[in-house]
Amino acid sequence: MFSLMCSLAAMPRFRWPAASSCSTSSSRSPRFQSAASASGRPGGSSAVTAVKTAHPDKIVFADMKTMDAGELEADIAFTAGADLVSVLGSADDSTIAGAVKAAKAHNKGIVVDLIGFEDKVGRANKARALGAKFVEMHAGLDEQAKPGYNLDVLLSAGEKARVPFSVAGGVNLSTIEAVQRSGADVAVVGGSIYSADDPAVAAKELKAAIV
């Protein structure tokens, strides 16, 4: 099943009305996900707990982007209430393995974020072999801002890798159909929702575009 994840990670500041519109307009899609960043934003793991407490029926993704101490960091986020925790693909294999160990202990999942990683297909397969639930074909905001950036590179990598994957890197109303067609399991939407004049309307429109 293809689902939509609203990312709060890139938000300059948490705007709770937007967060709320992400997670409460999900009546038609039980896997419509709410994402909380546990790193680099005020609140840390307590933000994860707050989101999970407010929306216990939603899958909460703590986008830790862990680079070291995989087991320790993932355990903190799972204990706080996260269902999914991310580790960077550029982290050492042992860091991914450690995070997977924590995920198994909590009966939860690890997402390996391939931002900045050149050989996304190879790393995606390695991440799955290490026990990741899925990988994220991800181009950062800085990469998206470069001339000639095209989301298709991510979709193509996902198709080639043949592992469960999400796509993050400029998903919007005009690209979400191609994302779904690529075989992605999750479309991660940030700016298209939180920068919209009406985030709730934007989220609903994106959901409606999923077939």
Add this chain to the structure above:
Amino acid sequence: MFSLMCSLAAMPRFRWPAASSCSTSSSRSPRFQSAASASGRPGGSSAVTAVKTAHPDKIVFADMKTMDAGELEADIAFTAGADLVSVLGSADDSTIAGAVKAAKAHNKGIVVDLIGFEDKVGRANKARALGAKFVEMHAGLDEQAKPGYNLDVLLSAGEKARVPFSVAGGVNLSTIEAVQRSGADVAVVGGSIYSADDPAVAAKELKAAIV
């Protein structure tokens, strides 16, 4: 000048007595640095402000390990009071360049952390070309835990790169002489101080070992 930086980044929880012993036992070395992690720990940027306010004479290093939105994230940390901010070496060049842009606006510096990066020598030179103040030859806790790990790999990379560098990856009383001899500008010490029975004594002993 060779200096010592006490890292709070890897601490499971901030232990302020240890932090305090890092920064107040610095009478003999004006550049004895205090490090604060602004990511993944409760407090976020307010932790940076708290450390800088308590110790305005110290160089505060916000170990953000930024992977995207380099200018935005570095600006947040510099505005909070950081003197140095780290960006991951595995981040896109444009992310490092963006963080350097923020550093220049604040008249501060960017450190490029080479954790997880295989070609540390090549990346170190690229980071300097992009405007980083120095690079960190860094092996994470997970990498250090692997059989056969040896700090010498980092020292050798630093010697070869011929750019200003710090070393992080198991610096302790028995290795700090070799770190200094390698030409490193900064020795980053975590566990050897915060896991010591008496962190203040451990910090003093490390400082005394610097010639």
